[in-house]
Amino acid sequence: MIKLGSLLLVLVLVLSLAGCAEKTPAVETTLVVGSSEISGNFLSGFGDSAYDVWVRELISGYETYSTTPTGEIVLNKTVVKNLKTEIDTVGNKTYTFDLHKDMKWNNGTVVTAKDYVFYILWYASPAWTEAGATSTVGEGLIGYQDYYEGEVDRFKGVKLINDYSFSVTIDAEELPYFFETNYASFIPAPMAVWAPGATLDINADGAKIAGLDLVKTASTVATTERFKPTVTSGPYKFVSFENSAVTVKINENFKGTFENKKPQLTYVVIKSINMTTDVDQVINGEIDLVTGVIEGEKIEKAKASKTTSVNYYARNGFGGVFMHCDFGATAIPEVRHALAYLMDRDEIISNVLGGYGSVTNGYYGLAQWMYTKNKAAIDAFPHFVRNIAKANELLNQTEWKFEADGKTSFDPAKANAAGTYLRYNAKKEKLVIKHFGTEDNTVTDNVEIQFKANTPLAGIDFTIARGDFDALLDNYYYAYELKPEERVYHSYNLATNFGATFDPYYSFHSDFLGTWQNANQVNDPELDALMIKMRSLEPTQVTEFSAAWLEFQKRWYEILPIIPLYSNQYYDVFGAGVKGVNTTPFSTWAAIICDISK
Structure with missing residues (x-):
């Protein structure tokens, strides 16, 4: 082995x-x-x-x-x-x-x-x-x-x-x-x-x-x-990390990159900013560069400005709702799938991305060669669309299938937008989903709109908290270190990008349970086997790798540790100079x- x-x-x-x-x-x-x-x-x-x-x-x-x-x-x-x-x-x-x-x-x-x-x-x-x-x-x-x-x-x-x-x-x-x-x-x-x-x-x-x-x-x-x-x-040496900004300075002793080339800028400053106004700050000359812009309105503004230029490319990644698969309700696959049916992904994409993205059905980005080769098969996966009846059908297969007394069967017809009629299990415990999103984030805004409107109709008590990105990452990566009674959040809106090497073993294999690497805390023997199958090929077995990749995507879709929302074009916006x-x-x-x- x-x-x-x-x-x-x-x-x-x-x-x-x-x-x-x-x-x-x-x-x-x-x-x-x-x-x-x-x-x-x-x-x-x-x-x-x-x-x-x-x-x-x-x-x-x-x-x-x-x-x-x-x-x-x-x-x-x-x-x-x-x-x-x-x-x-x-x-x-x-x-x-x-x-x-x-x-x-x-x-x-x-x-x-x-x-x-x-x-x-x-x-x-x-x-x-x-x-x-x-x-x-x-x-x-x-x-x-x-x-x-x-x-x-x-x-x-x-x-x-x-x-x-x-x-x-x-x-x-x-x-x-x-x-x-x-x-x-x-x-x-x-x-x-x-x-x-x-x-x-x-x-x-x-x-x-x-x-x-x-x-x-x-x-x-x-x-x-x-x-x-x-x-x-x-090519650069570290100078400081102060006032939410990192400064690095040119390393005069750097021999060069793999292409034998050296840096031209004296200093580079990476500065934490209000991302709501990131493109405006480039247009106004307050900063020189922002990357990974996805919002259609911002992109149009940057393209129309005489003080900025843009570079764009297909994203080698995707954005979604990332869930902990070892905690509370999101430990149950049917709950994760139900949540996917309680949002209108097309509406989110329209509101956030304009015409610069599309829905995804798995763990991939539009720039991956495996997706290009398997596009027809991937696009044929069942699409998650807003479907309250389907969500209730899935939730009726879980322990949260009762009214507050823990005995009477939950009746979807009684569910209402006010959220006064909720699901419970036999222990009289409510079906609760607590979500964490970052502040000043249009994706967070739209995920909140969708879930607040639709989860009550499936009997879910949904709440959302907001914080800075560092707090989100701390909760997402390290919640496994907490005692069950200390844990709070089930889901997070995040995005991920892939490198040239695609080996999901390091993100989802059970060997990494209880570490930040398997942040979703996935434990699925069938997925484990498929990931090992993918990586256990000769570098020349490109066709076989592509086929194994598709098998992996099918199983990943079935267990759904992340609700895929979108992959898109990235726009990097920079000053004309x-x-x-x-x-x-x-x-x-x-x-x-x-x-x-x-």
């Missing part, structure tokens, strides 16, 4: 840093980018928003594999001088990386193979987990599980050869894997800064970090470098920061 590999963290780390000029700018320039609330987690593994990821993309570099703007995963030859792969007699596959010798950290010290080996050992260590991080770095390699769980203190599948060469060996039991290069995708971590005085101890049993208390050191990094990284490898915002479904503005000038 194939062991289970690593990808969530790697997905972020292999994002490419593409485009730009070769010289440090002679005149200082600053790009100000608008965002929602920034969590402040600038090291991977602590749950974060897309805005934290932007910062990591700006300050991280020298990845062994990069993602191009078209979604192709390529060897980063700016980093890797030579790559050798070999398979032994039992099927283990070794990747040996010979590195270039001219890579530097932002403080001018040299990046070596030790920093890559240290990165793997650090992120895969139980000490990092004890510090509160979740990581999948190193999964798939020989000896990962024993090292990760603390059974041994050496990682068998990792080897430091010399100052500029290291190797990793993928366990034969992990192969084939459709996205195999993800097992060999790494960035460096600054060993001398995170673990001063440490050494790497290498012998026939593997590699380990020696010479310090790793648990204590990991805890220190998790409370310092996590929030204020000091030594970094990307900003150049090079050539974003794509696979490259954010931060990933192509070196293309951007002002």
